[in-house]
Amino acid sequence: MARTHDVAVVGAGPAGLAAAVEAAEAGLDVALVDGAAQPGGQYWRHYDERHARPDDRDGHHGWPVFTGLRERLRAERSAGRVRYLPGRQVYLVTRDEAGAFTLRTTASLGEPEADAAGEVTARTLILCTGGYDRQLPVPGWDLPGVMTAGGVQALLKGHRVLAGRRAVVAGTGPFLLPVATGLARAGASVEAVAEANGTLGWLRDPVGAASVPGKAVEAAQYAALMARHRIPYRTRTVVTRILGQDRVEAVRISRVDRDGRPAGPVKEIAADLVALGWGFTPSLELALMLGADTRKDVDGSLVVAVDGFQRSSVEGVYVAGEATGVGGAVLATQEGRLSALALARSLGRPAVPGRMGRLRAAIGRGRRFAAAMHRTYAVPSAWTEWLEERTLVCRCEEVSYGDLRRAHDDLGAHDPRTLKMLARPGMGWCQGRVCGFATAGIAACLNRRETTAEDLRPLSTRSLAAPVTLGELAALDRSRDAQDDQ
Amino acid sequence: MTPQWFGRSAARRRGGADLVVVGAGVVGAASAYFASLAGLRVVVVERGAIAGGTSSAGEGNLLVSDKEAGPELDLALYSQRVWREDLAEHAALWEFEAKGGLVVAASEPSVAALRELGDHQRRHGVEVRDVAREELRDYEPHLSPELAGAAFYPQDAQVQPMLVVAHLLRLARGLGTEVRTGTEVTGFLRDGERVTGVRTTGGDIPAGAVLNAAGTWAGAVAGLAGVRVPVLPRRGFILVTQPMPPRTVRHKVYAAEYVGDVASSDAALQTSPVVEGTDSGTILIGASRERVGFDRTVSVEAISALAAKAIALFPMLREVRAMRTYLGFRPYCPDHLPVIGPDPRAPGLWHACGHEGAGIGLSTGTGKLVAQALTGRAPDLDLKPFAPDRFPDTEPDTEEVPQ
């Protein structure tokens, strides 16, 4: 049996890297498990380090912060204080009577297997599982050539691949800007950025920009880049339909009112790549598996509820970064650090006076800024009006909006869980990661109410956090082998 | 225990119902459907959402193969007729598939035991075909070559249980039934001994009769009326694989030990693999059986054993990925028979619960029989073996009573 670590950190993005390094430096014995093959998470995603190029850091903010963390991780690993397991996905967490956690892992699909050790045990957990693109269906979104904004960027950053030549970037939020400028820098012609909401309002937001000055600088840089590449930025505009036979040929964009209802002239733009970004939504499967309390955040996503020390409602389980609310890499890093310091203190390690206080103040400012952003870049409340009967909502199981409406009207499915059972959205390979948020929104809309945390929870809960072969499951229970051998 | 006529009851005249059904699971839905078909005005009261209980936490096998002669087999055979005859026109709505069951045996002795069971079942109306080792692969091309033989049960069939519930309720609504979800029964209206309706979180509902179809929670509902019906939870896990090409697994395939596990009263974990394909391409691997109360934590032992035993049947499953696992709590009684019929201890109260791991299959027969008895007709099948008062009043429960 492998050793029981003081703490297992899941995720090596900004939050998890900071947490693991900080915990090890505080003297804890750390395991760091990450689905990706190399550290950095979504934000500092980069090309295979064995074939690095100087321009891999282009478009990366805070790259020195990352390389600093990476150096410290190397040092802690060689000192034997961090056991790092990249390329492994935690699919199940259980807890024994003594309170120790066991993480069962499987090799990430498509990632080279680095460490075959399948199991990690630890006395405590820091979950830094980040998030993924939040998606909304729209007629034609299932055509090849339509991607998530994050997916487009991941191809650029992680594989140096440009997904198209003529791009339209649409959705809402400041993240559309790095995607658009990244595409332009890589040589694509960006025909338009369609922003569903009003303005770059957060720049003017008194709470927002003032509380986190660095953000204003970042935004000004993007504005300059947008101008340099002559990228048209259209506010109050959404893609209402994506056109094409076998792949994307054009998009139809429309001006919308405050709620997202088409309200103005419609225009068609030729494109072979559509990048859709509706913000991010956290990966909560491990936290929910452990029974942690969740809440609906300002942006409408379900997040883990934590206290001022990143503690979840489950004893011994800390959560940091995107999983506690989407707020960007700087905030994620700060939360990761705080979680490790708070944990170290609770395990009796000496604390540096003042550090936690300063971090907590910075996190408070970061959260306020994030909330201001969420309010500015909300998902338009009338988005379901873009849907047509035949628009697919769940692509894995080919469930259309009409199927959902019928399950509601004829069969009495009034909540997302019942919709899922009767019409199958979220039952396929992605287990609702793509369509979960949309299904919850549609269920609420069909019942003429707002989504609640109760709507979102069943669609964020997954009994297995990643698909795992039956062979691996069969090998889990070694006690049975012992019996069989007798 | 003379059945009583409750149609056009006094309660109905007072704005209530002839029949209140507690629970919108498969048993409640089937009962509401057949009762409304028989002319009763029915109100279904469900504390959660439709099919939110065990009916959405299991599989949809309609089995005769796993039953030995006795009242449960009689009810299973009767239900088979109801599925295939009374409900024939609706079969496609709930993905009814007469795919047949293949019970496989790993060794010669267990083939012999299987043949003996088959002979016995044949005498009681079950169709059984003996399958020799050489024929196995004609039935299931991916089966392990190590197996020794099998028996094929053409009557075994499959449905999608949640769709059964939803469509039976939809059909019942078309016949005047009212379904109130998000409404919990918290007590009973009484007139002396008599049960004259229910108290709910949404107000009182007077009724000529009340049917307790609260599944695994039926013991608690009975308790509200002061009668004991010992229904307890028996946990089961199911693994769901990634979608596979059509007809990878053609029948419902299970190992011969399964029959023994079903009938067992052992509290310890038992896992016999039951492997079947579904319309959507996923393969379901069920199901473990253990008595651990209402514990919802994933059991590594249970899912690991399911996976291992499924691989023993179908070696190709080793590389196939499980996408998820889910669990449910079968409603079981100490003698493994359901509780169906009027409760003489509380006149006006009826029960249809405790169907354990066969409630989907047995639901339609149960519903039809209850409707017959409620409307004063002699039920097609004698309900005596299922009598609610067959249990001693004071036998201590082996586990905490569900709430």
Ligand SMILES: Cc1cc2nc3c(=O)[nH]c(=O)nc-3n(C[C@H](O)[C@H](O)[C@H](O)COP(=O)(O)OP(=O)(O)OC[C@H]3O[C@@H](n4cnc5c(N)ncnc54)[C@H](O)[C@@H]3O)c2cc1C
């Ligand atoms: C696709 C995408 C692109 C983004 N691009 C930008 C950008 O350009 N600019 C910007 O400001 N913000 C961007 N963001 C937001 C930014 O990534 C986050 O603010 C930041 O990365 C959050 O850090 P984190 O540590 O919380 O999570 P992440 O960076 O998401 O890291 C989470 C890590 O946890 C791992 N993980 C999750 N679950 C498991 C599991 N079960 N087992 C093992 N490992 C697991 C993941 O593999 C990942 O490596 C992007 C987000 C996404 C989703």
Ligand SMILES: Cc1cc2nc3c(=O)[nH]c(=O)nc-3n(C[C@H](O)[C@H](O)[C@H](O)COP(=O)(O)OP(=O)(O)OC[C@H]3O[C@@H](n4cnc5c(N)ncnc54)[C@H](O)[C@@H]3O)c2cc1C
């Ligand atoms: C793993 C597993 C596999 C299975 N496989 C099969 C199979 O292949 N074939 C088969 O035939 N059967 C199978 N079963 C068994 C089958 O699922 C059950 O027997 C059946 O679903 C029971 O149905 P029900 O209507 O009695 O109960 P339920 O579906 O649980 O319905 C009872 C309802 O009553 C409601 N309720 C409870 N208390 C109250 C109250 N006070 N007020 C209002 N409402 C209340 C509950 O919310 C619930 O919705 C399986 C079960 C499990 C767990």
